[in-house]
Amino acid sequence: MRIAQAGARLLEPVTPSKIVCIGRNYAAHAKELGNDVPDEPLIFLKPPSSLLAPGAAIVLPRASQRVEHEAEIGIVIGKLTRAVSLDDALQAVYGITCINDVTARDLQRKDVQFTRAKSFDTFCPVGPWIETELALDSLVVSGRVNGELRQHAPVSDMVFSLVKLIAFISHVMTLEAGDLIATGTPEGVGPLLAGDSAEVEVSGVGVLRNPVTADCAD
Numbered sequence: 001m002r003i004a005q006a007g008a009r010l011l012e013p014v015t016p017s018k019i020v021c022i023g024r025n026y027a028a029h030a031k032e033l034g035n036d037v038p039d040e041p042l043i044f045l046k047p048p049s050s051l052l053a054p055g056a057a058i059v060l061p062r063a064s065q066r067v068e069h070e071a072e073i074g075i076v077i078g079k080l081t082r083a084v085s086l087d088d089a090l091q092a093v094y095g096i097t098c099i100n101d102v103t104a105r106d107l108q109r110k111d112v113q114f115t116r117a118k119s120f121d122t123f124c125p126v127g128p129w130i131e132t133e134l135a136l137d138s139l140v141v142s143g144r145v146n147g148e149l150r151q152h153a154p155v156s157d158m159v160f161s162l163v164k165l166i167a168f169i170s171h172v173m174t175l176e177a178g179d180l181i182a183t184g185t186p187e188g189v190g191p192l193l194a195g196d197s198a199e200v201e202v203s204g205v206g207v208l209r210n211p212v213t214a215d216c217a218d
Helices: 027-032 105-111 162-170
Strands: 019-023 042-046 058-060 071-077 093-100 124-131 140-145 148-154 180-182 197-202 206-214
Touching (some): 093 180, 093 206
Antiparallel strands (some): 019 042
16 A cells, blocks of 8 residues: 655654764864874764654754754665675665764763763654665765755765775674664764754655754753
């Protein structure tokens, strides 16, 4: 049975056991934050509890005064993958999706390490769906806020390629079917404010769109 998209509510298209993220994978982004480009992929984790469906609201936590968007290409792993070679890494890919690696930048700087700044509920919008038939060497990622283009870069601008990332991570931890890899963000990150609309677009996939709201909990 087919259902019109206009009448459907999209959920997160994947339920990963873990979300593996890559820091400083675009040289210009590393420079804009005053960081050096690493010699090997810089990996960190976001909890699955941070996942957010397309169209659902990113909630700005009271603990942070500076929350920023990070548009990223997301890799969805299709099968159990451990210690894979560069030549075999693409066989682990199920498909590609859009990710917004929302970050409390002030907390990231304060804490030095990334865990708290990256882990708030709603800080990992993903979707709108998974595309399984794409040329991975021609992907382009864009980030917009209120329709204004803030980020835009081809996958060729990455310091470490998609294949390199998969192989490297698989030698650190076993990747399971459904796991997500957020492959890093290009330059142009900036603040999100209550009332904004944040968009991430990956060529050939579509647009992930989420409103932004303040935390109104008592």
